[in-house]
Amino acid sequence: MKRDLINTGLLWLVLSILGWLLVLNWNIFPPALAREAEIVDNAFNLLMVLAVPVFTFIVAIMIYAAFRFRDPERTEDGPPIRETGRIMTAWLVVTVTLAAGILINPGFVGMAEIRAGGEPDIVIGITGQRWSWTISYPNGVDVTSYTGELVLPVDNRIEFEITSLDPDVIHSVWIPAFRIKKDAVPGRITQMFITPTETGSFEDDPNVRLQCAELCGLGHATMAMKVRIVEQAEFDAYLDEILAEGS
Ligand SMILES: [Cu+2]
Structure with missing residues (x-):
């Protein structure tokens, strides 16, 4: 024994x-x-x-x-073991x-x-609907997944304010390179805090994409948006660019 x-x-x-x-x-x-x-x-x-x-x-x-205890001769179960109190x-x-x-x-x-990490450096809105995403940047410009991409400044603590069109269904924000998923619920704002530490883009890695992670109907699989993480200066230039395009 x-x-x-x-x-x-x-x-x-x-x-x-x-x-x-x-x-x-x-x-x-x-x-x-x-x-x-x-x-x-x-x-x-x-x-x-x-x-x-x-x-x-x-x-x-x-x-x-x-x-060790194999016994080809025996065809029945062995005797029950009852003294197992201490092991249990x-x-x-x-x-x-x-x-x-x-x-x-x-x-x-x-x-x-x-x-942990205190106040966010920047707040970006994400709204889901069947079957697209709308990004609301702090300069008041909205960009959709039909035409644009989600551009984020590196080393900023970003607060995403996430919701779904009301009425619509529940979607879920998922960027695999950030690991965290957050539901987008109609009539409610959910928050997700992310601090990108490296620049990167969907072109280099398909995991750098915003993908709906809550089965939401026929177009669920196509409910995706390219993500690009850039330096602060490039981000500021991007904001100016979309503002100029929008006006
Ligand atoms: Cu969805």
């Missing part, structure tokens, strides 16, 4: 190390172009690191038991502690990090 526990423990350790090597070296994310995206990615990686030993614990016991208690304590731990970090801590 002691031998079996040691063997299972070793198998658990080996599988855990392999699992950690896998999750720490395998980058499955598209590029992260915002401060908030890094927080989300770090939270995901932390959850993966914590989940690996829980998963391999069960797998190690299953694999070891399947080979330990399992409950460990899993509840882990769950409570991730609720706090990255849960509450991550949310607080994303919300």
Whole structure:
């Protein structure tokens, strides 16, 4: 019995190390172009690191038991095991502690990090409707996804004021390079704070696009808008340009 526990423990350790090597070296994310995206990615990686030993614990016991206690002669179930009180208690304590731990970090801590940052440098409106987006820039000019793109200044804390045409249906604002999704609800304004950290464009990466993430009807898949993150000077020039075009 002691031998079996040691063997299972070793198998658990080996599988855990392999699992950690896998999750720490395998980058499955598209590029992260915002401060908030890094927080989300770090939270995901932390959850993966914590989940690996829980998963391999069960797998190690299953694999070891399947080979070590295999009995081809026997066709019926073995006797029930009733003396498991301490194991059950330990399992409950460990899993509840882990769950409570991730609720706090990255849960509450991550949310607080994303919300921290004070007053926004700029407020940009996004309105969804079937099946287009309208961007409202601070200079009063509106640009739609039919003709324009969403241009954002790098290193600015941007507050998006998101809504949906009223009456229309619920849409959802999603820019994969920023990681965060926010619903656009008719008659209600939802907020999303993003601080782009790098310049980039849809031309370089299809993840730098505004895509509706709430199934909203026939044109849902086409409800997209190119995004371009630019330097402050280029952004100011862009605002002047659309103002001149509009007037
Ligand atoms: Cu939509």
